[in-house]
Amino acid sequence: MDDSFTLYDLKVEVIGSERPMVCSHKEGDYFLVIGENLVFPQTHSFSMYSLAALLPLLPAKQRPLDGNDWMLSDSVIACPDPNCGAKFKITRIGKRTFRHGECTVEKIAVRE
Template sequence: MNDEFTLYDLKVEVISSDKPMVCRHREGDYFLVEGENLVFPQTTSFSMYSLAALLPLLPAKQRELHENDWMLSDSIIACPDPNCGARFKITRTRPRTLRHSECTVEKIHSTKDDITMNMEEIKNGSED
């Protein structure tokens, strides 16, 4: 069974806006997302608060999206500090092929399996 899937590598770069940057961001600083890994250049620091705001978006940005999905078009994210003008631009850099067997020990199962299991739980009165 072929267990390959594709994720996009990303670049997350600090860009400026019309407001001054009051946090310690520097325009041009960036980090990369390569597969499941965050890669920081040695000379770059990155605010943990900004990182916390960005992290939930990154897995979605890595995946194939419907052409009308807002996650595809909305790529500029504001610094979580409302007084800071820093923005973070998320750019897809290249597709990367990964293997399910190299990312987890769990077996591959289909969405149909999940639906069947959930229906059985509902029938048996043991839904979560």
């Protein structure tokens, strides 16, 4: 049985707005999501509060979505600090194939 599935690689990048950034964000800073891993460039930091706000969205953004799903169209997320003008753009940058058996020891559920 084929146990492969596809996930998108993501780039999460700090973008500016008309409001000043008051957190530690710098326009152009970014991290990558590759499989289950967050990959940070060595020369940048990333706010843990912003990361906490972004994390719940990332697994959904990695998966194939229906064309009408808002998760596909909405790719700019505001900083969770209401006083900060930073925004974060989530972009799909690639696609990888994974195998169920390489990611878990659980058996594939029976499909109905």
